[in-house]
Amino acid sequence: QKEVEQDPGPLSVPEGAIVSLNCTYSNSAFQYFMWYRQYSRKGPELLMYTYSSGNKEDGRFTAQVDKSSKYISLFIRDSQPSDSATYLCAMSYNTNAGKSTFGDGTTLTVKP
Amino acid sequence: NAGVTQTPKFRVLKTGQSMTLLCAQDMNHEYMYWYRQDPGMGLRLIHYSVGEGTTAKGEVPDGYNVSRLKKQNFLLGLESAAPSQTSVYFCASRPRGQGAAGEQYFGPGTRLTVT
Numbered sequence: 001q002k003e004v005e006q007d008p009g010p011l012s013v014p015e016g017a018i019v020s021l022n023c024t025y026s027n028s029a030f031q032y033f034m035w036y037r038q039y040s041r042k043g044p045e046l047l048m049y050t051y052s053s054g055n056k057e058d059g060r061f062t063a064q065v066d067k068s069s070k071y072i073s074l075f076i077r078d079s080q081p082s083d084s085a086t087y088l089c090a091m092s093y094n095t096n097a098g099k100s101t102f103g104d105g106t107t108l109t110v111k112p
Numbered sequence: 113n114a115g116v117t118q119t120p121k122f123r124v125l126k127t128g129q130s131m132t133l134l135c136a137q138d139m140n141h142e143y144m145y146w147y148r149q150d151p152g153m154g155l156r157l158i159h160y161s162v163g164e165g166t167t168a169k170g171e172v173p174d175g176y177n178v179s180r181l182k183k184q185n186f187l188l189g190l191e192s193a194a195p196s197q198t199s200v201y202f203c204a205s206r207p208r209g210q211g212a213a214g215e216q217y218f219g220p221g222t223r224l225t226v227t
Binding site for chain 2: 041
């Protein structure tokens with residue numbers, strides 16, 4: 001069983017929809033939770049990261065972490081065609097080595 | 113700032129050939145990482161470095177070697193390429209400090225095909 005499981009998708013939504021992307025994990029030692037966005041044939045870029053439990057909002061994006069359920073989510077409000085990309089969740093321990101474990105990614109298409 | 117750059121962008125190798133992928137970062141980051149990304153398998157860590165002159169194995173290190181002779185550069189070597197090493201390779205870096213544990217910055221990738 002993988003340490004991090006991500007909803008596989010693909011996901012296709014109309015412009016303006018609310019999108020929910022989700023990951024579950026098995027290792028309770030994870031303390032940092034990240035979401036990366038990866039456009040086709042590009043490197044991943046960090047979108048948001050959260051330490052421990054709670055919510056974090058940045059514009060149209062909201063990241064939620066529920067450590068009791070070992071579940072994290074990324075919500076995108078008012079989705080735009082420019083949000084079409086693969087979204088990767090990632091998690092790491094609270095150590096300086098900072099190695100991250102990634103989900104396999106969910107590909108999102110927002111149709112105009 | 114160029115951020116993280118990778119050389120080359122594309123390469124085709126024959127089985128048994130060798131090559132070196134170069135990663136360079138200009139952000140003075142202490143930590144650097146090499147990943148491979150295959151369809152449906154996400155990003156898998158090959159090797160990483162927590163500082164100049166130090167390297168460590170990641171999840172899938174077999175068939176690869178690395179060196180970190182300068183802080184800004186992290187080299188990934190394939191001594192004898194195999195078709196199973198056909199993949200997209202990404203380099204990443206991050207600053208020191210527990211508060212920065214999540215903040216990895218990625219390069220644009222190298223697409224490698226081994227025939």
